[in-house]
Amino acid sequence: MTILIAWTGKEVNIVITNPYHENKKSKHKGNNMAVANIQERLQVYYGTKAILRVAASNHFFTTQISYPLTEAEAYIKSTNQDLRIAP
Secondary structure, eight states: OEEEEEEOSSEEEEEEEEEOOTTSOOSSOOOSHHHHHHHHHHHHHHGGGOEEEEEEETTEEEEEEEEEOOHHHHHHHHHSSOOOOOO
16 A cells, blocks of 8 residues: 655645455445545535545556645644544
């Protein structure tokens, strides 16, 4: 699995890539409900400025998420949250 996160100063871009086997049978039968749920939440919060893309090719499944986040918003969000990591 590869996770790439970039912030341009105006937006956050996240790309997650997982290997998968096209012919391997999965124990989990998905119906894209999770993808639809994430898309809906992004649209409610960011409107049309949010992007969610998923693609499968060459034995990799890739998810890309982009949403607006300015420096001022990032500062406000980081100072208003108690960021603790449990041991």
